[in-house]
């Protein structure tokens with residue numbers, strides 16, 4: 001087994017990669033508008049009620065129509081997953097891991113096609129789509145290897161005349177609920193973590209990006225995953241989501257999405273339903289209001305570049321995005337001026353065109369929410385770049401910089417999830433850190449400083465799950481920067497980290513008297 005190493009990103013300045021991506025876009029365009037059934041126990045089920053997936057850069061373009069599960073079909077999927085659990089849990093961990101390695105190999109071969117589908121379905125620019133696909137490969141390779149490490153449990157002590165063991169066994173049926181913003185990586189990572197540990201899965205992808213999730217389930221089948229281990233059941237969060245979260249046979253829920261839905265799931269999952277004989281486990285990765293702090297002793301060009309890239313990459317639609325910057329007053333004007341200049345140089349447009357830095361936001365609801373926050377920002381601060389939007393063809397919002405806001409401003413405290421960054425001034429580094437900590441979230445943060453003492457202060461006191469020094473606050477790599485946050489950012493489950501798989505298993509102690 002070769003050691004884990006993360007999947008390299010594609011260099012699109014190379015002619016051959018550029019050509020390959022354009023060909024992949026053509027391939028995807030060749031299958032736009034197709035219909036996709038549910039997959040329950042390997043059976044394809046087509047429903048009259050359909051979810052239509054649109055291209056957010058071109059509202060007229062249908063990516064695909066996907067059958068929509070209702071409560072009855074969710075119940076059928078639950079029965080299948082529950083039955084399949086009894087056979088899948090007996091399959092050796094090595095074989096389960098092999099399915100992941102094979103799936104990684106298939107995705108590697110179809111890498112640009114998957115990424116091109118992300119460009120069309122989620123509006124991801126080439127580099128962002130490429131990173132999403134690479135991260136999915138990383139999850140498969142990393143979790144496969146982690147399972148091989150954990151398959152014989154952990155060592156414990158034994159006294160003379162005694163043989164003690166500490167093993168991990170699977171939990172049961174897991175409901176995996178994934179978001180649209182990493183529609184391949186997070187959907188795939190959360191699914192395979194559950195699968196490789198011996199559980200069966202009901203996969204409910206986000207309704208705006210269900211087609212790429214269907215392609216993933218097909219890849220798992222091709223890799224040899226038995227029918228019924230992963231069941232593909234797109235549907236309404238309110239109907240299918242609530243039904244499965246409440247279901248007495250649900251053993252755990254792996255959710256990634258917004259704070260409000262995460263809280264709802266956590267609350268419902270805590271209630272005992274008739275026939276339920278366990279406490280449901282909830283893994284919840286939720287929102288963020290992530291800050292880059294700029295110290296007075298800092299590389300100011302690096303600071304501005306980091307803010308702009310982390311705020312506006314994929315139109316700020318990352319839980320890790322820099323949606324607030326706090327800059328020490330000595331360097332405030334200089335950094336703000338450079339952020340303004342860089343932002344004004346960004347091009348926004350159809351992400352199929354490599355020359356556009358960023359594309360649309362995901363849908364009409366996101367467009368409305370983000371533009372209404374821009375209006376709030378006009379009252380709370382001063383807009384120095386962007387502030388405009390256009391939804392005539394797709395949902396385009398220009399990267400927006402709001403400066404001179406107070407730490408208590410709504411644009412400084414609430415997750416906007418779009419290309420909007422709010423900037424506040426602090427009198428010194430300590431005040432900057434206090435402002436950075438004044439949200440209910442605690443996901444990512446970055447500090448740009450050359451002052452070692454301030455860096456160490458931040459290492460201790462900046463209360464976020466992922467803290468970065470002298471770089472931006474997005475782009476965690478599986479196995480290198482395990483990802484997850486504190487407080488309202490979720491259960492800090494650290495996807496892509498050494499403790500993640502254990503969340504999908506329970507430990508069993510056996511003790512034999514010799």
Ligand SMILES: NC(=O)c1ccc[n+]([C@@H]2O[C@H](COP(=O)([O-])OP(=O)(O)OC[C@H]3O[C@@H](n4cnc5c(N)ncnc54)[C@H](O)[C@@H]3O)[C@@H](O)[C@H]2O)c1
Nearest residue numbers: 178179180205206237241242257258261285286287288319
């Ligand atoms: N912390 C992380 O790792 C992480 C990663 C990606 C995204 N996010 C967060 O996700 C959010 C954006 O994603 P989104 O808009 O898809 O989030 P969302 O909460 O609207 O939806 C997430 C998923 O939950 C489902 N859902 C909705 N209502 C439900 C219910 N009542 N019961 C069960 N499921 C339900 C949706 O259909 C979707 O599949 C942002 O807040 C972002 O910060 C967090």
Ligand SMILES: N[C@@H](CCC=O)C(=O)O
Nearest residue numbers: 318319320474475476483
């Ligand atoms: N893991 C990603 C963010 C995932 C949430 O949107 C990052 O580190 O940028």
